[in-house]
Amino acid sequence: MQEERKLAQIGKYNIKAISNIVGILPGTLRAWERRYNIISPVRNDAGHRLYTEEHVYILKWLVQKVNEGFTIGQAINLYEAKEHKSSNDQSLSENLQSDALVNRIVSSLLTFEENEAHNYVNEAFSLFSVDKVLFKIISKVFILIGDKCRNGEITSAHEHFATSFLRTRLGMVYQNLPNNKHLPKLVAVCGPDEKHELGLLIFTIYLRRIGFQVIYLGASIDSNDVEQVISEVNPAGFIMSCTSKDNLKKTIDLAITIKKIKSDIIIGIGGHAVSTCDSPIMDSIQEFYIGNGQSNWDEWLKQNFNYK
Template sequence: MADQEGKYNIKAAALMLGVQPGTLRAWERRYQMIAPVRNEAGHRLYTDEHIKILKWLIKKVNQGFTISQAISLMSHTHTQMESETINLKQANPLMNLTDSLYDALIHFESDKVNEVINKLFSIFSMEKVIGDIFIQVVTKIEISYKSGNLTNAQRNFSFTFLKARITTIIHSLPNNVHLHKAVCISFSKEGDHFGLLIFTFYLRTKGIEVLNIGTYHSLEDINLTMEIIHPDLFIISCEDKKDLKEALSLINQLSHNYKGLTIGLGGEAITEMDHSEKKHFSTYLLGQSINEWEKWLIERMVY
């Protein structure tokens, strides 16, 4: 009976599971997949059995299922949760569809691309498709292009197609006028700014209004933009190491001139920063994944 005793409060459970307490509350409220016991003060207490169930669900979410699909799968048969032997067809929709999307893109099959993308959105969450699957495909295309296995036309078609789908979705997401406004700028004078587009999508899913002002030109332009827009966030994307010094200089200028401004730095150039630079600018570093972006935003803003 020990596994049926309430042992862990919600903070302890969230720490064990690697999720936010708010995520657990939302799942319980919406799906009622577990019912934590309550102590005398009315606080949730999770049993070992609850933790076991939640760990299994989180594992499925990390494999690409939405939480509702994972719960449906669990309720369909508990033996799956015990044995962890999921049918190969169920376990690998992500791998098969990711490969299909890549193949359709590099063969210029527009109808097939749309078909696969629509299938992805019917199976996985919007965040999973755009923030994970599209990035995987773009990375694979970039590697293939640089190794000489794809033409410039194949690369451009693929990137343009995916960017168009993401942009359409971004424009369809509602703004929350009571929340924050962000300005995004890139130091890449060439390239596809794909990472910045993904981050724009992430901010828009939070209801934040995002204004992308393109490529950096001068501090004077930035100051005029700040006077007009008065943003709460200023996001800088830097992909090339040669632009990093200027990007870091802009951060110093902005942090000095606009005390209440939250500033973020993202892009491949971050990986080229030395240890001392990373330490000095650590408060500005967004990270490379949606999970890291989430943590960064939670620590700096209320939304």
């Protein structure tokens, strides 16, 4: 093992070769070295930079995170968190690791330990891809907090603190994603009188990561403004989230109204109130129902937008 480590630290690639291997420009690589000191290339007798296999691994990891939407500074912070993760976690399987992080994040949030929660989320991003963090960790944290709130196990203060924290972390991911024109344009907004937007934000991040243009409006807007939004944006789809059962009928009514305004628009509805509604209601809105989780989402996108 020590011999392999020594071999990985032998300089063998010049800056042109390393740039081609990891896919970044030499000037960018030099800037990263100067600003962040994340790697220190060795020098040959002529004074030229030489990069090791270890450097290749580090740079590829950083480039992957940058391509997922992180800034290089954020990616380096995640890498450093990854390098300092506990030896106990290294022996856990991926599922055990993610479940352990879910429990730690929830525990931190419910004791108002914000810095501790940030550290655990950073560790999650250092270990897993953005999609896995969204679906295996943040989504589960969101569901657990919501369940505890509905069951009266935590106060509204705990729920507001946790929601604010998760919204901030999701917003960091969202703001670093490109809004390209590869796939159709969609509008995403909470249903009437809905304030819980985390589930919608997770779905929006997923849509943007796979190429959809998404106009994210967040918490509910005045129903009278919807027609103007549709007129100005001319979206191919209109996505709504509904968490409270008290707002489900209003959300369904708005979906029907939108269809009358723009008959060819694709309507999508999701959220806790939708997924847990009675069978007769579900039967009446089946055409709108997005489903829960990535596999359901992909199926809905395939049926409505020929995605994948």
